[in-house]
Amino acid sequence: MIEAVGLTKRYGPKTAVQDLSFSVRPGIVTGFLGPNGAGKSTTMRMLLGLDTPSSGHATVNGKRYAEHRAPLREVGAMLEARAIHTGRSAQNHLLALAATHGIPRSRVTEVIDLVGLREVARRRAGGFSLGMGQRLGIASALLGDPATLILDEPVNGLDPEGILWIRNLLKSLAAEGRTVLVSSHLMSEMALTAEHLIVIGKGKLIADTSVAEFTAGASQGGVRVRTPQADELAELLRRNPEITVTAEDEADVLTVEGADSETVGRLAADHRVVLFELTPRQASLEEAFMELTKDAVEYDAVVAPRTLVEEHAA
Ligand SMILES: Nc1ncnc2c1ncn2[C@@H]1O[C@H](COP(=O)(O)OP(=O)(O)OP(=O)(O)O)[C@@H](O)[C@H]1O
Numbered sequence: 255m256i257e258a259v260g261l262t263k264r265y266g267p268k269t270a271v272q273d274l275s276f277s278v279r280p281g282i283v284t285g286f287l288g289p290n291g292a293g294k295s296t297t298m299r300m301l302l303g304l305d306t307p308s309s310g311h312a313t314v315n316g317k318r319y320a321e322h323r324a325p326l327r328e329v330g331a332m333l334e335a336r337a338i339h340t341g342r343s344a345q346n347h348l349l350a351l352a353a354t355h356g357i358p359r360s361r362v363t364e365v366i367d368l369v370g371l372r373e374v375a376r377r378r379a380g381g382f383s384l385g386m387g388q389r390l391g392i393a394s395a396l397l398g399d400p401a402t403l404i405l406d407e408p409v410n411g412l413d414p415e416g417i418l419w420i421r422n423l424l425k426s427l428a429a430e431g432r433t434v435l436v437s438s439h440l441m442s443e444m445a446l447t448a449e450h451l452i453v454i455g456k457g458k459l460i461a462d463t464s465v466a467e468f469t470a471g472a473s474q475g476g477v478r479v480r481t482p483q484a485d486e487l488a489e490l491l492r493r494n495p496e497i498t499v500t501a502e503d504e505a506d507v508l509t510v511e512g513a514d515s516e517t518v519g520r521l522a523a524d525h526r527v528v529l530f531e532l533t534p535r536q537a538s539l540e541e542a543f544m545e546l547t548k549d550a551v552e553y554d555a556v557v558a559p560r561t562l563v564e565e566h567a568a
Contacts, residue, residue: 255402255433256277256278256402258275258277260310262308264308269457271296272457276459280432281429283436283448286436286437286452288439289550291456292455292457294439296457298331302331303325314433315401324355324398326357326397327355327398330404332408341380342378344371348394357397384412388411388412403427403436405434408420421446436448445469450462450464450465451468453546455550461546471542476534478507478531479507479518481506481508481528481530482530484501484507486525487522487525490521498510506530518532
């Protein structure tokens with residue numbers, strides 16, 4: 255269990271994280287979402303004791319990170335996958351890490367196998383592809399067999415196979431009862447990986463919700479209907495003043511607002527109207543996420559160019 259209580263971080267005049275409180279439960283993957291610059295990395299660094307909060311505090315399993323006697327066994331983290339000694343082989347990097355934390359050598363072999371790096375374990379990590387580097391970062395995080403995992407953007411820059419691999423790994427680690435907090439700026443990816451979401455923007459909490467609730471909330475409520483009796487169905491629906499029917503350019507397709515698919519389906523059946531398609535419409539999750547965070551985007555397209563122009567003029 256991770257708990258953040260009133261976490262705040264100021265860098266001079268800039269408030270990167272403001273009065274952020276949330277908890278992350280074990281047994282599920284929790285997605286930590288926010289647009290660029292929202293404060294995700296800063297928050298994760300505070301959870302890990304790498305940054306001192308200006309106020310508030312964070313605990314992992316009831317203690318601050320620094321208070322844990324063997325932190326690597328308690329919390330595994332991947333903040334910057336590239337922050338490794340690039341001259342060393344993957345295996346030597348992990349062996350060095352294990353040695354300084356009293357972790358047996360056999361565990362190094364275990365995590366190398368777990369992340370699928372066996373074939374390249376003796377190669378210089380500096381020559382690793384981005385995906386291999388991410389795998390090594392995850393191997394380091396898993397080395398102490400920790401009950402809690404904190405991963406900053408682990409799928410960034412990965413190919414679809416790498417993304418799928420991380421997604422399945424995170425789910426299986428959570429299914430073992432671990433607490434898994436993973437940051438991303440991609441809602442669509444988190445919807446497939448996480449069960450719960452903590453969304454921040456400009457350092458503040460915007461939403462703390464289950465993925466299911468978020469997805470349901472993203473529904474536009476409209477229904478798409480394809481029927482060879484479009485005119486007849488439109489007329490039947492329009493008898494209810496609360497329903498709006500729009501005929502689409504596509505032949506035989508109607509968009510119905512103000513009624514759900516069950517209502518439309520029943521009405522069609524009652525009047526022997528044949529339906530070929532009846533689909534509740536959903537906004538894409540990415541659209542819903544953008545809508546949710548639109549007031550919290552740090553550098554949007556309108557502001558940035560003007561700022562540059564002003565700087566040039568000055
Ligand atoms: N050391 C620092 N000094 C000054 N400002 C900082 C520092 N670290 C972060 N910031 C600022 O704090 C804000 C939050 O940054 P942070 O890196 O935590 O966001 P993020 O959500 O992880 O973004 P991204 O997805 O772009 O990595 C940004 O405006 C950033 O410029």
